[in-house]
Amino acid sequence: MPELPEVETVVRALRDPLVGRTFSEFESYWPNQIVVPDDVEQLRARITGRTVTAISRRAKYIVMTLDGGEETLIVHLKMTGHLAVVPTSKPVHKHVRNLFRLTDGDDLRFRDMRKFGRIYLVTDPDEILAKLGPEPLEDPFTAEVFRQRIAGRTRIIKPLLLDQTIVAGIGNIYADESLFFAKIRPDRHADTLTKAETDLLWAGIRSSLQNGIDREGASIDTYVKPDGTKGDMQNAVSVFRRTGNPCYDCGTPIERIVLAQRSTHFCPICQK
DNA sequence: ACCGGAGCCTGTTAGC
DNA sequence: TGCTAACAGGCTCCGG
Numbered sequence: 001m002p003e004l005p006e007v008e009t010v011v012r013a014l015r016d017p018l019v020g021r022t023f024s025e026f027e028s029y030w031p032n033q034i035v036v037p038d039d040v041e042q043l044r045a046r047i048t049g050r051t052v053t054a055i056s057r058r059a060k061y062i063v064m065t066l067d068g069g070e071e072t073l074i075v076h077l078k079m080t081g082h083l084a085v086v087p088t089s090k091p092v093h094k095h096v097r098n099l100f101r102l103t104d105g106d107d108l109r110f111r112d113m114r115k116f117g118r119i120y121l122v123t124d125p126d127e128i129l130a131k132l133g134p135e136p137l138e139d140p141f142t143a144e145v146f147r148q149r150i151a152g153r154t155r156i157i158k159p160l161l162l163d164q165t166i167v168a169g170i171g172n173i174y175a176d177e178s179l180f181f182a183k184i185r186p187d188r189h190a191d192t193l194t195k196a197e198t199d200l201l202w203a204g205i206r207s208s209l210q211n212g213i214d215r216e217g218a219s220i221d222t223y224v225k226p227d228g229t230k231g232d233m234q235n236a237v238s239v240f241r242r243t244g245n246p247c248y249d250c251g252t253p254i255e256r257i258v259l260a261q262r263s264t265h266f267c268p269i270c271q272k
Numbered sequence: 273a274c275c276g277g278a279g280c281c282t283g284t285t286a287g288c
Numbered sequence: 289t290g291c292t293a294a295c296a297g298g299c300t301c302c303g304g
Contacts (some may be wrong), residue, residue, distance in 0.1 A: 001297065032280085060298080080282085080300050114281045116298070155274060164299080172297070220274095221281090221296075262297070263275080 002077040003060060004136070004169030004210025004267040006223050010083055011057045011228040018064070018108065022051040023103035033097055033112070036118045036127075043121050048072055048098070059132045059168030063125060073140065074120040075110065075129050080128050081117035084226035085112055089175040101237060132168040136205050138212075141167070150198065157193065158186035159260035161205070171204065173218055173233075173240045176265050178204035180238045185271045186264045187257065213235060239265040 002010070019220060024042040028034065037043055050066040052073075057063065062083065082095075085106050092099065093111055098119060100108040111116065120128050127250050133149065134141045142251040160166055161175040170178070179186050185196055193201070217223055217231030224230055238248060243256040247255030247267040257264050270271060 003298095076298080078280095079296080113279095116281065118299090153273085159275090162298085178273070234299090263295095 001079050001171055001173065001221055002081065002217070002223055003171030003174055004057075004209050005174070005214070006217035006231065007057050007060050008063060008075065008213050010077070010226055011055055011062055014062075014068060014083065014085065014108075015055050017053055017106070019053050020051065020053075020105070021085075021108075022049065022103045022109075022216055023047045023100050024103045025051075027099040028097070028102070029099070029165060030097035030115055033117055034121075035122050040065075040227075043119075046121060047073065054209075058125075058129050059131060059164060060171070069256070070120045070123055072122055072123065072125045073111075074125065076118045076120075077112070077113075077214075078116035078118065080113040080222045081110065082112065082222075082224065083108065084228075085109075113253070120199075132164055133166045134168065136167050136169055137209055143199045146202040147195070147198050150193075153190040154191055156186070157184065157188050157190050157201075158262070158264055160190050161259070161263065169207065169209065169218060172262055173220065173237065173263075174205070174208050174212060176240045177208040177238055180204070180266060180271060181208060183271050185268075186259060186266050239267060241265065 001130050015115050028040045031040050034043055050071060052064050053067050054065040054244055060076060067193045085108055088105055088107050095111045095113045096109050097115060098110040110244060122128060154261060158175055161170050169205040176203060182197060182200040184201060212233045213219060215232035215236055216225060218233035219230035220234045242254040244253050247254055247270055252267055252269040254265055255268050
């Protein structure tokens with residue numbers, strides 16, 4: 001499941017093959033993934049002839065700026081999305097849902113087994129991105145800012161971490177890993193955390209996400225890098241999907257519970 | 273403010 | 289062995 005580190009890895013891999021390239025055609029095999037504009041024809045008309053001038057990431061969104069500055073193409077991979085630049089001559093994989101043809105013999109292909117991924121073409125990116133909380137790895141996101149953003153919140157901490165308006169980019173894997181780092185049980189209510197615990201959680205968010213980026217993502221379900229190879233973060237998780245296996249710190253079997261309809265993994269001894 | 277549930281989806285897996 | 293049902297989950301919307 002692509003979260004911030006996985007999306008960052010995808011963006012870095014796409015930058016070289018995509019920036020400077022021009023869209024020449026667009027083919028949609030599953031138009032439901034296109035949220036805006038309303039119809040495929042409009043999307044096709046607005047991107048044809050446009051050149052990608054920049055690609056970046058905001059939370060889990062991939063943001064492609066097109067020349068002229070009037071259009072921004074935004075893609076969210078959700079659960080099983082996979083975005084890659086491949087030669088047009090290559091057979092189209094059965095899970096390719098939307099295909100952007102480029103002028104020089106390549107395609108930007110959006111593969112997505114479960115069709116949860118979303119495509120947006122907007123003139124103002126804020127239409128999609130404005131509601132997001134701060135980027136957890138950027139300088140403005142200090143421990144102080146984190147404390148303020150959860151101040152007064154009574155919700156259970158794990159679902160709170162998954163709320164993209166509080167902090168952007170954390171998903172199920174890195175929420176569990178951050179809480180393990182901070183030795184906080186995922187079912188604690190946010191208003192019971194001490195300042196020291198909140199600071200530790202802030203550090204846990206930063207270090208687990210950075211570790212994920214350094215290892216080029218966690219290939220636990222279907223996630224692979226644009227070139228099809230696996231990331232390495234799945235080999236470095238402390239608790240995620242390790243149910244029943246011994247905690248690396250104390251040997252106690254990792255437990256699995258469900259919080260807000262999400263499977264949640266933690267060490268019942270290390271995490272208080 | 274917060275919670276729970278439905279919906280979007282399909283490949284994999286658990287259970288009969 | 290072969291079938292069905294449950295499960296996985298990021299995000300949005302709805303009702304309470």
